[in-house]
Amino acid sequence: MTDSAKPTLMVVxxxxxxxRAFFALPVENFTTKDNQHTNAIYGFLSMLVNLIKxxxxxxxxxxFDTSRHSxxxxxxxxxKATRSESPQxxxxxxxxxxxxxxxxxxxxxxxxGIEADDILATLSVQGAEQGYDxxxxxxxxxxxxxxxxxxxxxxxxxxxxxxxxxxxxxTVHERYGVRPEQYPDIAALVGETSDNLPGVPKVGEKxxxxxxxxxxxxDELLERAEEIKGVVGGNLREHVEDVRRNRRLNRLLxxxxxxxxxxxxxxxxxxxxxxxxxxxxxxxxxxxxxVFDAVGASDESVHDEPAVAMPAPIxxxxxxxxxxxxxxxxxxxxxxxxxGGEISRIGVASMTELRETDWSEATADxxxxxxxxxxxxxxxxxxxxxxxxxxxxxxxxxxxxxxxxAGWLLxxxxxxxxxxxxxxxxxxxxxxxADPTQLVPETDGATxxxxxxxxxxxxxxxxxxxxxxxxTVLTDIELPTLLALxxxxxxxxxVSHDVLSTFSGELAxxxxxxATDAFALVGREFNLGxxxxxxxxxxxxxxxxxxxxxxxxxSTDAAVLADLQESNPHPFLDLLLQHREATKLRQIxxxxxxxxxxDHRIHTTYVQTGSQTGRLSSTDPNLQNIPVRTxxxxxxxxxxxxxxxxxxxxxxxxxxxEMRIMxxxxxxxxxxxxxxSGEDLHRFVGARVFGVEPSExxxxxxxxVKAMSYGLVYGLSAFGLxxxxxxxxxxxxxxxxxxxxxxxxxxxxxxxxxxxxxxxGYTETIFGRRRPFPDLTSPNRVLRENAERAALNAxxxxxxxxxxxxxxxxxxxxxxxxxxxxxxLLQIHDELVVEVAPxxxxxxxxxxxxxxxxxxxxxVPLDVQVGRGHDWNEAAH
DNA sequence: TGAGTTCCGTA
DNA sequence: TTTACGGAACTCAT
Numbered sequence: 001m002t003d004s005a006k007p008t009l010m011v012v013x014x015x016x017x018x019x020r021a022f023f024a025l026p027v028e029n030f031t032t033k034d035n036q037h038t039n040a041i042y043g044f045l046s047m048l049v050n051l052i053k054x055x056x057x058x059x060x061x062x063x064f065d066t067s068r069h070s071x072x073x074x075x076x077x078x079x080k081a082t083r084s085e086s087p088q089x090x091x092x093x094x095x096x097x098x099x100x101x102x103x104x105x106x107x108x109x110x111x112x113g114i115e116a117d118d119i120l121a122t123l124s125v126q127g128a129e130q131g132y133d134x135x136x137x138x139x140x141x142x143x144x145x146x147x148x149x150x151x152x153x154x155x156x157x158x159x160x161x162x163x164x165x166x167x168x169x170x171t172v173h174e175r176y177g178v179r180p181e182q183y184p185d186i187a188a189l190v191g192e193t194s195d196n197l198p199g200v201p202k203v204g205e206k207x208x209x210x211x212x213x214x215x216x217x218x219d220e221l222l223e224r225a226e227e228i229k230g231v232v233g234g235n236l237r238e239h240v241e242d243v244r245r246n247r248r249l250n251r252l253l254x255x256x257x258x259x260x261x262x263x264x265x266x267x268x269x270x271x272x273x274x275x276x277x278x279x280x281x282x283x284x285x286x287x288x289x290x291v292f293d294a295v296g297a298s299d300e301s302v303h304d305e306p307a308v309a310m311p312a313p314i315x316x317x318x319x320x321x322x323x324x325x326x327x328x329x330x331x332x333x334x335x336x337x338x339x340g341g342e343i344s345r346i347g348v349a350s351m352t353e354l355r356e357t358d359w360s361e362a363t364a365d366x367x368x369x370x371x372x373x374x375x376x377x378x379x380x381x382x383x384x385x386x387x388x389x390x391x392x393x394x395x396x397x398x399x400x401x402x403x404x405x406a407g408w409l410l411x412x413x414x415x416x417x418x419x420x421x422x423x424x425x426x427x428x429x430x431x432x433x434a435d436p437t438q439l440v441p442e443t444d445g446a447t448x449x450x451x452x453x454x455x456x457x458x459x460x461x462x463x464x465x466x467x468x469x470x471x472t473v474l475t476d477i478e479l480p481t482l483l484a485l486x487x488x489x490x491x492x493x494x495v496s497h498d499v500l501s502t503f504s505g506e507l508a509x510x511x512x513x514x515a516t517d518a519f520a521l522v523g524r525e526f527n528l529g530x531x532x533x534x535x536x537x538x539x540x541x542x543x544x545x546x547x548x549x550x551x552x553x554x555s556t557d558a559a560v561l562a563d564l565q566e567s568n569p570h571p572f573l574d575l576l577l578q579h580r581e582a583t584k585l586r587q588i589x590x591x592x593x594x595x596x597x598x599d600h601r602i603h604t605t606y607v608q609t610g611s612q613t614g615r616l617s618s619t620d621p622n623l624q625n626i627p628v629r630t631x632x633x634x635x636x637x638x639x640x641x642x643x644x645x646x647x648x649x650x651x652x653x654x655x656x657x658e659m660r661i662m663x664x665x666x667x668x669x670x671x672x673x674x675x676x677s678g679e680d681l682h683r684f685v686g687a688r689v690f691g692v693e694p695s696e697x698x699x700x701x702x703x704x705v706k707a708m709s710y711g712l713v714y715g716l717s718a719f720g721l722x723x724x725x726x727x728x729x730x731x732x733x734x735x736x737x738x739x740x741x742x743x744x745x746x747x748x749x750x751x752x753x754x755x756x757x758x759x760x761g762y763t764e765t766i767f768g769r770r771r772p773f774p775d776l777t778s779p780n781r782v783l784r785e786n787a788e789r790a791a792l793n794a795x796x797x798x799x800x801x802x803x804x805x806x807x808x809x810x811x812x813x814x815x816x817x818x819x820x821x822x823x824x825l826l827q828i829h830d831e832l833v834v835e836v837a838p839x840x841x842x843x844x845x846x847x848x849x850x851x852x853x854x855x856x857x858x859x860v861p862l863d864v865q866v867g868r869g870h871d872w873n874e875a876a877h
Numbered sequence: 878t879g880a881g882t883t884c885c886g887t888a
Numbered sequence: 889t890t891t892a893c894g895g896a897a898c899t900c901a902t
Contacts, residue, residue, distance in 0.1 A: 530898055531883055550883070552899090557884055584885065587896060613892060615888085622894045625887035633886090658888090658891095714890035724890085785889085793891040797888090801892095829888040829892085878902080888892080 347448025469768025492601035666749030715789030
């Protein structure tokens with residue numbers, strides 16, 4: 001408190017400040033796991049807390065607008081009419097913010113037909129009369145008129161909500177050149193675009209101030225308007241009525257009837273538990289201690305102490321540990337410290353006890369039976385640990401939960417997939433981490449059993465949050481898949497260095513030749529791989545027409561170059577395209593070759609949490625983007641061979657799985673019939689769309705409906721379709737209309753699924769996997785439409801991913817259960833590559849075919865194509 | 878050394 | 889103005 005004995009009354013325009021916060025803070029950082037946006041609430045509270053701490057008000061209230069309707073709109077319907085409606089994401093936050101304020105015992109004032117600023121005006125007058133120092137906080141300039149010796153205005157500066165500028169009469173005069181009560185006169189003359197109040201044309205602040213100084217008052221000025229010369233004088237005379245109206249509307253009411261008087265607004269103790277509860281719901285953590293600090297309340301629960309005290313890790317001998325493990329009846333968490341694929345230490349935790357020991361062969365022997373048993377185990381990021389155990393000859397049993405996978409299933413878009421983040425988010429505690437920048441860290445990182453303990457507790461918290469359908473996806477799809485992937489990664493795939501290097505040599509000779517020829521055509525040498533230098537050559541040296549713009553210049557991608565070749569043929573373009581193609585192949589070969597390990601095989605890593613749809617991704621190297629489209633590029637696939645001790649490779653792929661899912665989900669009778677007819681899909685669809693017999697469908701017709709069918713799944717537009725097929729947009733539009741005339745249920749389904757997603761905030765696959773889409777209700781059209789297309793696609797791509805995962809783990813399990821050596825090696829979204837041991841072809845093929853076909857029970861059959869060959873290319877035929 | 882951009886390979 | 893990925897090369901700033 002200040003040394004003045006005077007009480008301070010602080011009145012805040014909640015609406016205008018929360019609205020500023022809404023636009024100032026990126027919404028993606030402020031979204032709870034239920035997809036509740038909280039950026040406006042957070043920003044407002046953050047500012048409020050700072051204010052309370054700095055100003056120490058003795059009395060306080062927050063005023064809100066009730067609706068767009070007010071006495072001003074009654075008088076002048078156009079008032080604020082150009083202001084677009086505040087977005088739903090904002091409006092949804094206001095009631096929550098008011099709940100928070102209630103918990104903080106801060107009165108919220110609203111009155112039907114009255115704007116927040118009028119409440120501020122009324123309280124400021126009452127407060128000043130009754131001997132308070134009045135502090136107004138508002139983002140609306142009209143409140144400047146309220147400033148006087150007893151009333152100070154805090155107004156957000158351009159930099160943002162956190163910076164408030166303090167206006168007393170002197171600062172107002174300094175800034176606007178008039179006394180505060182004259183500010184509305186200026187505003188009336190100049191007009192206020194944001195309120196849709198036009199002023200006098202060509203009159204800005206400077207002119208307005210000059211006139212007011214000259215004539216002393218607005219009334220005087222309007223009386224003697226004929227004395228003003230020139231165009232502005234004419235403008236003023238023509239707009240006298242507008243000015244009077246503006247002045248009428250921007251006068252704030254100082255006599256609003258309120259249920260409270262300043263004396264009723266004395267600050268009261270906050271309801272600590274209520275604040276904690278609502279902050280937990282809003283997932284605010286750092287704000288909680290700031291609130292308690294600002295209001296001078298103490299709260300022990302906010303000081304980072306774990307809800308449960310962490311037991312001290314017990315260093316155990318191997319035999320003690322083995323004994324302890326068999327004594328436990330509850331689920332345990334396990335953490336293996338691995339490095340270079342080797343295990344160095346193991347930690348195990350129950351809720352109450354932490355045990356750990358170094359890993360050695362003796363450890364492996366002693367713990368094997370427990371590790372392989374069905375005893376329930378929880379791990380975080382189990383796959384690398386499962387692999388390390390497999391290398392040590394132990395097959396982990398009883399894997400009940402993986403917190404990494406659970407966290408990803410809840411929020412597939414969240415990039416931070418560390419245990420530290422899960423602990424932070426779901427336990428609201430901090431996982432101890434060693435400071436990596438210090439040679440001798442001041443703080444120790446968590447030991448393995450401590451990590452296990454946090455994992456166990458994070459799992460409990462996650463189980464509370466994960467909806468049942470998602471929990472089923474984790475248990476029935478992801479965990480079994482994890483075990484299959486571990487074996488696939490360890491198996492790897494045999495790749496011939498010789499085949500690769502022969503091809504690479506040929507390509508090297510070719511790229512050199514192409515570059516030489518290209519430089520000769522241009523007349524100088526440059527870096528063909530540099531988009532920047534290439535632009536100089538294309539658009540300056542060769543004077544080709546400018547293409548599609550990119551952030552940094554003009555595009556030179558393959559599609560653009562093909563367009564250029566059509567409109568402005570130039571031999572250089574051809575050479576460039578060929579050079580690109582050949583260098584790309586060389587790159588791919590190079591990365592594959594360096595990835596071949598001593599066992600002559602490549603071991604990719606499947607990232608189970610690598611996509612937002614449920615697909616896998618593949619890294620180091622990526623084996624899901626090996627070229628296949630051109631005859632030549634398929635030579636790379638021929639380097640992927642059957643390994644030693646095996647007989648042949650088997651490839652199996654789902655044909656048109658996404659269209660089949662579409663048929664199933666939409667229930668479109670035409671599409672279902674297409675798949676049941678046995679006819680080629682695109683031929684069947686083409687016949688329907690173009691009204692001809694299937695035998696009469698030309699390849700051009702087939703190409704068109706094929707592009708249309710595939711495009712559907714992506715939310716393709718007529719524009720995109722025309723671009724892809726290189727046809728007129730009108731023709732593309734016609735094609736879409738014809739298509740939907742025959743397969744209308746498809747369109748109905750796609751539309752309905754986006755509407756549903758908008759309602760519930762997420763999409764769902766056939767098996768219950770969810771993907772949240774907060775942007776579906778975004779006021780930003782680009783964001784919203786992007787989200788709509790992704791939401792259209794997610795259930796389809798995701799269901800296909802679910803089906804393939806089910807097939808993979810069932811095939812994996814069957815092969816093992818039958819005691820076969822044949823094994824799954826690769827998964828490329830809708831294709832599997834299997835290595836078949838001598839004599840096992842028939843049984844393996846049968847398992848693969850039936851498990852893939854039966855992975856889901858849809859209203860159309862799942863068609864599986866199987867191929868056999870010595871290498872991947874051959875097996876694809 | 879690292880972030881951002883462009884381009885391109887796959888399903 | 890077509891979904892989902894990983895990765896190489898280049899550019900520019902640090």
